Amino acid sequence: MRFATVDFQGSPRAAIDFGSHYRVTPFQDLSEALRELDGDIAALADISEFETIDAGEAILYATTKTPHKIICLGLNFTDHVAEMLHDRPAFPTLFAKYALTLTDPYAAIVKPEASNAMDWEVEIGVVIGKPARDVSLEHALDHVAGYTVVNDVSFRDFQNRTSQFLQGKIFERTTPVGPWLVTRDEVDDANDLAMTLTVNGELMQSGRSSQMIFGIAETIVYLSRILTLEPGDLLSMGTPSGVGAGRTPQRFLVPGEVMESSVEGIGVLTNRIISTGSSTS
Numbered sequence: 376m377r378f379a380t381v382d383f384q385g386s387p388r389a390a391i392d393f394g395s396h397y398r399v400t401p402f403q404d405l406s407e408a409l410r411e412l413d414g415d416i417a418a419l420a421d422i423s424e425f426e427t428i429d430a431g432e433a434i435l436y437a438t439t440k441t442p443h444k445i446i447c448l449g450l451n452f453t454d455h456v457a458e459m460l461h462d463r464p465a466f467p468t469l470f471a472k473y474a475l476t477l478t479d480p481y482a483a484i485v486k487p488e489a490s491n492a493m494d495w496e497v498e499i500g501v502v503i504g505k506p507a508r509d510v511s512l513e514h515a516l517d518h519v520a521g522y523t524v525v526n527d528v529s530f531r532d533f534q535n536r537t538s539q540f541l542q543g544k545i546f547e548r549t550t551p552v553g554p555w556l557v558t559r560d561e562v563d564d565a566n567d568l569a570m571t572l573t574v575n576g577e578l579m580q581s582g583r584s585s586q587m588i589f590g591i592a593e594t595i596v597y598l599s600r601i602l603t604l605e606p607g608d609l610l611s612m613g614t615p616s617g618v619g620a621g622r623t624p625q626r627f628l629v630p631g632e633v634m635e636s637s638v639e640g641i642g643v644l645t646n647r648i649i650s651t652g653s654s655t656s
């Protein structure tokens with residue numbers, strides 16, 4: 376099944392994708408729906424109270440607009456570790472983002488005046504279903520509601536100011552998520568999906584999630600030793616090689632450019648970079 380957060384009469388709503396139309400539920404987004412349904416995404420389809428909107432008219436918002444936690448892995452693809460001149464990490468390199476950092480799958484993204492090193496990173500997003508605490512590798516994927524696409528847009532000049540990534544990863548409304556949440560049964564093996572990113576149609580990143588150093592189940596086990604992963608939380612699994620900072624000469628995004636971030640079997644994000652003061656709609 377495929378789910379999305381869509382606009383309904385001006386506000387976001389969790390919805391089920393029925394191809395020609397969306398069935399719109401009372402929940403404000405998929406994270407809230409998962410929290411209210413104890414992580415059982417399939418139960419969303421049984422909600423009796425709903426409206427419908429034509430798929431052609433649907434405006435899609437960030438799949439998860441209100442996650443309690445957004446936990447990201449850095450340096451999790453062997454070729455990206457190499458291009459960034461880092462050593463292979465012994466443990467997952469973690470950083471967080473805030474809900475205010477997230478934006479919609481087709482939104483224009485404002486290039487902040489403060490940064491001149493805006494970069495792209497296509498990633499697989501994992502949306503948590505059932506709460507996960509101290510889970511085993513065998514059962515780890517049972518806690519996954521589904522997958523989505525994330526572009527971990529990064530600001531290298533801020534990111535490299537200190538040993539911590541955070542300040543280069545949390546600029547307001549710069550991380551698109553979506554277009555859909557695709558349930559596990561629809562994805563053959565999320566640990567072996569093709570991932571690409573283009574800028575103005577030029578291929579920048581082309582990798583497979585099979586290059587991940589820490590896989591999805593392993594990461595859930597690792598994090599669940601630290602804290603409870605709650606329904607609607609978003610994990611972002613890291614990016615393959617081909618980022619702007621890894622190139623010679625380095626290349627960064629400027630207003631007018633368009634990124635397309637795609638993950639096989641899940642979807643494509645399309646985002647134009649605009650300058651401050653331009654309208655985002």
Ligand SMILES: NC(=O)N[C@@H](O)C(=O)O
Nearest residue numbers: 448449450451455613614
């Ligand atoms: N370099 C860098 O920030 N990379 C991470 O975000 C990543 O590996 O995904």
